[in-house]
Amino acid sequence: MLATPAEMVPTGDGWRHEVKWDGMRALIDVRDHRVRLFSRTERDVTVAFPELAAPVAALTDFEDVLLDAEIVVMKQGRPSFAALAERFNVVDAHTAAELSASAPVTAMVFDVLRVMGTPVTGRTWRERRALLTGINPSSKWVTVPPDFPDGEALLAATADEGIEGIVSKRVESKYVPGARSDDWRKSVHRxxxxxxxxxxxxxxxxxxxxxxxxxxxxxxxxxxxxxxxxxxxxxxxxxxxxxxxxxxxxxxxxxxxxxxxxxxxxxxxxxxxxxxxxxxxxxxxxxxxxxxxxxxxxxxxxxxxxxxxxxxxxxxxxxxxxxx
The missing domain is CATH 2.40.50.140 (Nucleic acid-binding proteins)
Structure with missing residues (x-):
């Protein structure tokens, strides 16, 4: 599910707002005590990000889950796409391990699509967001970033911090795989x-x-x-x-x-x-x-x-x- 560009930041109780992280979209599949990562084009990128496998497995309280996340490299408190881009093509485990030390990534988990083997895409964003609280991460490698009620204030704050922008989500919206939906709207500074x-x-x-x-x-x-x-x-x-x-x-x-x-x-x-x-x-x-x-x-x-x-x-x- 992808966001559409917003003409203006939506307001009201029917919306919540998140930081738009400047990174690589990924699905994190946790099944049978094994963690695999897939790009949004379904390419297996697990080997490229070895630092994520153990923390994801340890932080997830559910046995069989599929998480939607943005993988980022943080530099001086903000995402660095240039640093992340160096890791896109890595297929060698030794090279990946070296890069994980020099440019470690963080998985910003913002949605859940499957819990205990059962799809939850038919539930509302509000319900899916509540399920994410079960992960309760305390790791620098995996986190569930907060959401906010005031999108305009968040957009202004991201401008001050040099961050790309925000994504606004309708709280009663369902998750539609593969769709670019008006229920998710992105507001960016550039x-x-x-x-x-x-x-x-x-x-x-x-x-x-x-x-x-x-x-x-x-x-x-x-x-x-x-x-x-x-x-x-x-x-x-x-x-x-x-x-x-x-x-x-x-x-x-x-x-x-x-x-x-x-x-x-x-x-x-x-x-x-x-x-x-x-x-x-x-x-x-x-x-x-x-x-x-x-x-x-x-x-x-x-x-x-x-x-x-x-x-x-x-x-x-x-x-x-x-x-x-």
Whole structure:
């Protein structure tokens, strides 16, 4: 279940409000004394976050549960998406263990979909929230963040703390797997979205990567949204160039709306990598305004930006199926 952008923060007793954590959405499946983590595209990411397995198993009072959470890396009291992005592609247990020491994650658990083997998605948010109190975490690795009655005050507080924003939830709403629902509404200080990388350009004075060209998947194909260079200086640009070099192609992918000035001297790549950027809305031409780089999204594929997000049935084992 995903949130829709809010025109304004909803008010009244029918809503509660939570901090919008800047991280990676994950399902935490606890079954038969075993903990597994799945990305929102159903990819098994358990090996990437070894520090979560034991705390989740120890803190859960229920034997068979499915939790909805946001995995974050906290730096100086706020989430760091850049630090978290380094852990997306980790499949080696030794590397994961090293990263868990240098950039440990916290699971911000905000919903429960299955309890004692029984789906609870048909219960209201208020009832599901009450079930989460049974977890009662006291660990730096797993926590159930508080919810608040005053969304406008919480939004102002997140701005002061440099946090992305808030999510407002209708207290009588049911959980609808895979749906983007108006019962959950997000209010953010600066918009964040995912786009497909279709090419890159060198710095004006050198050969290093200076900017990447981005496109949005639509029903009619890829639509150009502009280029982003802010945030790609130094090590970030070097690492991204390493990922893009093997994807180089001689001809541009089919992307509508790329102006000649942006196409000139661009190194085109296969449109297979997804990246997150922050920006201040779109221009009249559909271009990103003041974009800045946040990081690659190894947990997403280009098709995920167009198709509904597959969320497992809470009564089923969300086993990874790479062919889906």
């Amino acid at each position: 918009r964040t979205a995912s786009y497909v990388i279709v090419g890159w350009r060198r710095e004006q004075a050198g050969s290093a990567l200076g900017a990447v060209l981005l496109a949005e998947p639509t029903d009619a194909g890829l639509a150009y949204r502009g280029r982003v260079g802010s945030g790609l200086a130094g090590r970030r640009g070097v690492l991204l160039a390493r990922d893009l070099l093997p994807l180089r192609r001689d001809t541009p992918p089919v992307v509508t709306g790329v102006p000649d000035v942006d196409a000139k001297d661009t190194v085109w790549v296969e449109p297979v990598l997804v990246a997150d950027v922050e920006f201040h809305g779109l221009s009249d031409q559909g271009r990103l305004r003041q974009p800045s780089w946040r990081g690659l999204r190894a947990d997403l594929r280009p098709a995920d930006l167009l198709d509904p997000i597959p969320n497992p049935d809470p009564n089923l084992d969300p086993t990874l199926d790479e062919e889906r």
